[in-house]
Amino acid sequence: MLDQKLIRENPASVEKNLSLRGKVFKISHVHELTIKKREIDTEISILQSESKKLSKLIGQEISRSQNNDSLELKNLKKKGNDYRIKISEFEEKQRTLNKQINNEISNLPNFPSKDAPIGKDESNNVQVKTWGDPILKENVKSHWEIGERLNLFESVKSTKISKSRFITLIGNGARLERALINFMLDIHSKNGYLELIPPALVNSDSLLGSGQLPKFSNESFKCSNDDLWLSPTAEVPLTSFHRNEIIDPKLLPIKYVAYSPCFRREAGSYGRDTKGLIRLHQFNKVELYWFSDPSKSLTAHEQITADAESILQKLNLPYRLIDICTGDLGFSSSRTFDLEVWLPSSKCYREISSCSNCLDFQARRSSIRTKIDKKNTYIHTLNGSGLAIGRTMAAILENGLQTDGSVKIPDALVPYFGSNLIKCN
């Protein structure tokens, strides 16, 4: 959520900042509404003040005179009634205005950071660095072919259970998934993150707080009988874990690592990544999350990204770091570094982690503050996948494929998986 005061006082700078996203944002309408609201607020405040004084006077009058039916009292009450009617008229207007303003502002995305590369879409993203040596061989089997051959997962049967884009993990596939989750949780815990397993169902306020609602209701699954949604990412429950709180500054930064299943409708992605583990309606993810002192979120952003990278390095998976350009930034983010892992079969890097600094955007939506110099100040929130489990498995299968069709398990994962090889039957 952008600062309403800023919209009211400096609409030009708001439009200018938003336009970095490569689209035109017209905020003149909200701007007018905020000014109107301000006038009405003042008007109401004055009326209430007078009405309050009058009520006190009536109270004093009654206790003094004992005559509850005097003409004077009747006149005073009549006057008070006039106030009440007038005030309720203004309040009606105020309610409508508030609704309109909230609607419009909660649909506005965060400002891109000044440090983010300027660009229109993903083609303008900037590669910052690469790590490891990508395998460049012809005819490398895709991870779904490998998985099918080794009987690690099953998608056709899963459409019976649910529909397309769901998967059932089997045997070593299930075990590898479990090993990856434990491995990542352990590493991050050792690095100072507190482990959480949050609810997988979240209410509308939670989705609003982290920025998935109101704009992206189409991208999450909704429970029809309740105000509950299947959480698309642990970022949602983690943000709301501290919603409506004022956090003791001594506790900052708060760092959480959370395992959670993630559910996404993937509307509009028909025909893309239809096979394998890359794009599913349900997938597992280990998420990193920081509540940071506002003055320290830039270094926090570097740290959270490095923490996500450390998993790829320990698994010895080649990857690159991408600085997302202003036009490709997610709704709540001011700056995002994507980690993309090398997939030999498609000879390209695929997103496996997204590390974002949302500054005070989510904190304002969720009302999460801390005391700085005795003033309540919105904290900064950062999130990063550390990592998406399914995509990590895909990368391990393709990068670890041996000439005999077996798959080598990265050394660091062996203690978790219990074997250094997935053999062909």
Next chain:
RNA sequence: GGAGAGGUGGCUGAGUGGUCGAAAGCGAACGACUCGAAAUCGUUUAAUAGGCAACUAUUCGUGGGUUCGAAUCCCACCCUCUCCGCCA
């Protein structure tokens, strides 16, 4: 799902129509006493919006309503707790 109880400031908890934004206690901060500390005493101690400030307004789960005036009365909803039932 059935029956009951309840949601008040950082916490405990009083308050059933009129200076109640709210007693009291705890906690916290500051000061006095002390070489220092404990104890004691004194003062202070909610948030939000607007304003440079004085101040004004709002907020007693949420949203409506009654009234000149609502923490207090009415309606709806949400949540929590206890017991029973069901259940991993």
